[in-house]
Amino acid sequence: ETGVTQTPRHLVMGMTNKKSLKCEQHLGHNAMYWYKQSAKKPLELMFVYSLEERVENNSVPSRFSPECPNSSHLFLHLHTLQPEDSALYLCASSQAAIGSGANVLTFGAGSRLTVL
Amino acid sequence: AQSVTQPDIHITVSEGASLELRCNYSYGATPYLFWYVQSPGQGLQLLLKYFSGDTLVQGIKGFEAEFKRSQSSFNLRKPSVHWSDAAEYCCAAGASDAGKSTFGDGTTLTVKP
Numbered sequence: 001e002t003g004v005t006q007t008p009r010h011l012v013m014g015m016t017n018k019k020s021l022k023c024e025q026h027l028g029h030n031a032m033y034w035y036k037q038s039a040k041k042p043l044e045l046m047f048v049y050s051l052e053e054r055v056e057n058n059s060v061p062s063r064f065s066p067e068c069p070n071s072s073h074l075f076l077h078l079h080t081l082q083p084e085d086s087a088l089y090l091c092a093s094s095q096a097a098i099g100s101g102a103n104v105l106t107f108g109a110g111s112r113l114t115v116l
Numbered sequence: 117a118q119s120v121t122q123p124d125i126h127i128t129v130s131e132g133a134s135l136e137l138r139c140n141y142s143y144g145a146t147p148y149l150f151w152y153v154q155s156p157g158q159g160l161q162l163l164l165k166y167f168s169g170d171t172l173v174q175g176i177k178g179f180e181a182e183f184k185r186s187q188s189s190f191n192l193r194k195p196s197v198h199w200s201d202a203a204e205y206c207c208a209a210g211a212s213d214a215g216k217s218t219f220g221d222g223t224t225l226t227v228k229p
């Protein structure tokens with residue numbers, strides 16, 4: 001496989017469930033990102049990992065918990081979510097380690113999350 | 117505060133017609149500028165970017181964009197739109213001292229037969 005792969009593509013969960021989103025990049029990139037995309041709102045940056053170290057956490061509620069076990073994999077663990085958390089969650093990677101707005105992002109296709 | 121504005125939420129053009137999507141930015145200095153396209157059910161794909169040099173940049177799929185410093189704009193253009201161009205288009209900007217890009221709200225393009 002090439003590029004950035006996200007699984008699952010669709011997820012429906014109740015407010016008391018625990019689930020995880022997975023992202024894998026096959027590009028040898030050094031930074032990985034989680035974005036939230038809600039309808040008619042700009043992309044919201046959630047977390048950034050650079051060389052497996054979390055370098056940014058944009059005031060995201062603790063019910064979202066990221067994990068980056070190695071430079072190729074990124075997870076977003078979900079628990080006790082709210083209906084307003086329903087959105088498209090996009091994973092991205094960049095070749096450059098964090099530190100420049102010149103980073104070109106390569107995105108996955110996203111995981112569509114619905115919280116009932 | 118840094119911001120990116122895409123004034124048009126939705127644009128409809130006929131197939132074969134020309135297209136211009138607007139993007140304005142507000143940054144302390146000239147930022148790095150990007151246009152991404154998102155097809156239904158897909159993630160964002162880079163169309164083109166501007167870092168420095170020639171203010172008219174060419175991208176994939178026949179798109180181009182022009183950086184105008186005086187207008188703080190980076191508008192995306194295509195001379196003849198194809199039905200497959202129907203998608204969401206996002207403008208983004210980044211600063212050299214910041215590791216993240218700021219995205220606009222996006223413009224949805226509909227192409228009429």
